Amino acid sequence: MSSGLAVLCLMLLHTGAQGFGILSGKSLNHQEITERAILNTIVQVCRELAQAEGTDFTVPAQPFTAEAVAVACGTPKSSKSFSQAITFITLMNIRVDIRHALNASFHFDEEMFVQGRKIITEGILAVKASNKQENYESARQKLAEIFHPLQDFYSHSNWVEMGNKLPNSNLIKSDTSIGNIADESRATCRNCDGDNCRNNILEDVINERILTSGYFGIVPFVSTKPKGKCSHGGFVDQTSNIEPKGGINKDTFGSSHGHLHTDAANMAIAATGELLEDIRGAAGDRPFLQMMGISKGSSKALCFVIDTTGSMSDDIATVRNVTSFIINSEVGTENEPSVYILVPFSDPDFGPLTKTTDPKLFKANIDSLSASGGGDEEELSLSGLQLALTSAPSNSEIFLFTDAPAKDIYLKSTVVALIERTQTVVNFMITDSSVSNRRRRSDDKQNNRIAASDAQLYRDLAQASGGQAIEVTKSELPTAVSIITDSSSSSLVTLLQAARSPGKADNFSFIVDETVINLTVYITGRSVTFTLISPTGESQQSTDTTGSLITASQSVGNFITLRVKKQAGLWEMKMVSTNPYTLKVIGQSPIDFLFDFVEASQGLFQGFDALETRPRAGVNGSLLVSVTGSDSATVTEVTLVQSSGSEEIKGVVVPQESGNFLVQVDRMPAGEFGVRMKGQDDSVTSRASVVFQRQSSTNFRSSNLTISADSNSILVPGTPFSVPFSVMTYGMEGNYTIRATNNRRFDSTYPTSLFLEARNSTNGTVTLSAPISTPSGTDITLTIEAEAPDGGDTNYVVLRFSVLNPVTDQEGSTAALSFSTKVTQSPILCLSIMVLGLCILTELDIQ
16 A cells, blocks of 8 residues: 555445444544544653653644644654554555455444454454564554454444443453353344434343444345344344334444444544553554654665675675765754665575664674675576565665676566555666676576566666666766665655656656755666756756756766756756656655545445555546645645656546545556646745645556455464455456465465456465464565466555464463553553543543
């Protein structure tokens, strides 16, 4: 998912039938409940950290926003990653209504209290294990999935009707009683008095504090509701028309028990905060904040994938030098990387992965690298890259160093899928070897559809990700790695990105706004000339070394870097070359954007759901866009821009709640394309509104294939783990190639091909087997791909799973039980934990 978006628009569920309402309005919905709980908790954590460290803390103004909270926490550079984390969590939360709409356990319907609590407590174990392994994206995914049933408990049960003022803390504990649950044969409701359902729960149920919840069904005249039981209620719920008629849900003000909606929503906010505090207590303050996308320095990762074969000694020495420079100059500053990642590769192996927040450990691992081996010239570069892509945070930047062709070229489509889903930039540092012009052996050609030269593979992947394929001699590499120090700067934004292959003369324009500093132009290609024209009409040609627009320039190998004088307004770049070239314009600015492709939901609920695959080609489509770094910025234009051509498809921008924008286009491009956003911000200057332009670094593709998959997100080692998937084509029928790869190299089985008829779904299953010794918290990324018979079309789905190992977790379970016992023995601590969510609400005036 890459990327984060407000879930309010991701699923415009018009009914709210299986949880708090989705549409904006006076009622509180899952998105708002989750956001408030997260923002309250983060403010509390940052305030306590500031007190412990003896620094000042100012509570931001109400209502809290991710931008304001990040600033208050002293981490303004984390506002984008924090926003992304929040919106990812809210997306995964509300997706439960699509994936598990009729599973009562996920909503505490039909008195499924034991089953619902099991979902929550098992999820908590998985979140804590993932945090312990620093697999924060997996932790966020599982956290979101358990937020939904936790919040629904207060809307769907009679906990509020019984007069409770505090959350049911036992929902997040596996070894305590949830409460006195109604027997299956016990009647709990009477008919509502017309539309008035205020008193439809039986008095003895309330007085004896018997827990009950409503039954729910969508098929008329077919009901599993036992005699005398309550219904969920609402016009979608067909059981509410069967005696006892009516319902008890508090999802919105218009629900059967809508008069208690505010109480239920505030209780859900408090309970969500209580769960977050439990996760925080297990992880520690700084790791907890990092799980939520907040780091003291930059939110960016420093990630190297390095060929360690015999000819790479000089390259490794260069990486050591640039690593030392970054660590020595940026540790303790706002540009300090949030995480350091290293993946060595050679042949026949790659790894191990180093992922750490400790710069000294990272530097020590870099220093320990040595060059040796590598007999047949080809190395496992894409295997190393796959491991890095599945380990680095979304929106990272990766640098791969090699002087050899890829031996594992079959992973190209998998790598592209991971690039698109994580929106990660990959730069290839290719030093002098035969790779740039060498042809693959004929026996390799017949098994792989690749470009003519080995280097073209790296160029293709660089272009797909918005990175550079820099081809230099080994002596030139120390100069070329200046791009690494550039990328480590915080708040990098892309203003323009384009490629032309074959090369041709073309003109490109881009807007520089007043918030942009350190304006830089990257060009890759051979024999490229250009003319740069400023907003005032002043120009400077590539041959002019005395002009005033370019303050510094550097040319090494096929890579040109230009430092450009800051001047707000519309710039133009005229490029001339008959050779392929790429052009990228970047700068530093707090203002950026997040987006996701969405489609109309085909299930029980009407609305939009975020895509996990490529959008469908040639038909209308939608995106959801939000601006980060400013609470007052608005989106004025969103365009899908052909990456290697001039075609542009503008969308219709429709403002939504919570600062989000639904963008509708009449046709998804057939080829590779990027997303360009223009907007304006009135808060930046006291003069006229600031107009800004941003473009996605990642390029995307559409497809005539659709592929979907879903499975339990917790994998138990030693037990076969099945992932059912479905593929459909809107193109040609025939035998479609199926590939399934995972980043842990666990054993797997799957059909290698499926016969597809046009517009008919065909099903398959991937079965994974994790070794019994796999520790809890290990994350597995599974990529399932389908490729058309002629190889001209592919699509994919990328899934992430967490390992929960009951064998290796015995000590952890004991520790958890010990903690619960200590809480019970300390009434003051127990009360503090129980009421913490409500305490935050009262103290920070959120209610």
